[in-house]
Amino acid sequence: MSKLKVTSVRIVFLALFVYLFITGKVMLWLSLFATTLIVGFFFGRIYCGYVCPMNTLMIPTEWLSKKLKLQTKKTPKWLNSGKFAWIVLFISISTMIIFNIVLNKNLPVLLILLIISVFITLRYKLEVFHNKICPYGILQKHTGRFARLSRRVQPNKCVGCKLCEKSCPSSAIKVSKENKKAMINPSLCHQCQNCSLACPKDAIYYGASSDMKLKQKKFNM
Template identity: 50%
Template sequence: MRNWKNYVRWLFFGLFLFIIAQGKMVLWLIIFAASLPLAYYFGRLYCGYVCPMNTVMKLSEKMSGKMKRIPKEAPRWLSSGRMPWVFLFLSLGWMVFSRTVLGKNPPVLLIWLLLSVVITLFYKPSVFHNLICPFGVLQKAFSRKPYLAYKVVESQCIGCKKCEKVCPSASIEVLKASNKACITTSLCLQCGNCKQVCPKDTIFYQKR
């Protein structure tokens, strides 16, 4: 199952590179925009499978591990959660200014792709996913209460925290009070890593 998911990610990554090579960045932005209403029903599938940044971040994370770096927590200035919106409006402003005034298409997507790689070399992937990415913040807004999402059957959960360790967006937390795992749907990338490692098979992708 994991290999199949990786094939899907790399297929979309190849499509992204092809579209950018053709100078059709707007086409990829249209694909992203089309994914927003889908997030309302199916969660952040774009982030988990389509987004090129998520794909290269997985490689960056592996590279960081081989370099034996200890991933850092998020810096304090990001803790408010407002910066993704700031980065979103700055990116949009740059795109509009470059196209209307300079007559050029700025490499916004490629720059964010590079930043995602560099940041993940030093910080946990969740830092970029939740506190920096200007595209993820829109996906988060549309997927607060999706029709389908991963859910934990609490009666079967043993609080082993294996799901916590493999979640790239820190959307799963084993609550101290109940010792049961809880998934924050708006942060979940729908990657299914948690389900694959759950020893009790207590995580399901189903109606909320």
């Protein structure tokens, strides 16, 4: 799939999200999200790469941030524990329940998170929100790690150029210091094709692992 087609798919889902939000049918979107959690066991985190409206808006936001020289490579230390995303998830669910049952109102949590994701991306790299803040991402991470199909690297073709590593929005790819070969963490991979398009040797493919030992090898973050 070309970059143009990928962008088109994202825009279609963004338009669907806007439509469902305006018409008050947000529960249908949440149902779609729940479905992609199950799909993640087979095809990976395709929700994050193609469906998520936050990701769709964060991509041009990052481009703007770089143009205005607002972005920093540093990550706030208080986010490094990885627990904050769980806290955000708990707060999101709790507030939705309280507003719906107690106050009989629908709190636009999805819209609030979308706005937050854009502001976070104006300052920090995409991976900060994806991996350390997003409450939906933390759930996708735990199903995506078992993906039957995912982006994978053919070691015999990889030259360790790190172009894939630099292109990854979720920091799912690391080039080993020992053998200079790239490895992809399926729990973080959005299946977005950035790495495949960046690779000069066509070493990255989407499919099942042909080497179970490589699949089970510990990913070095």
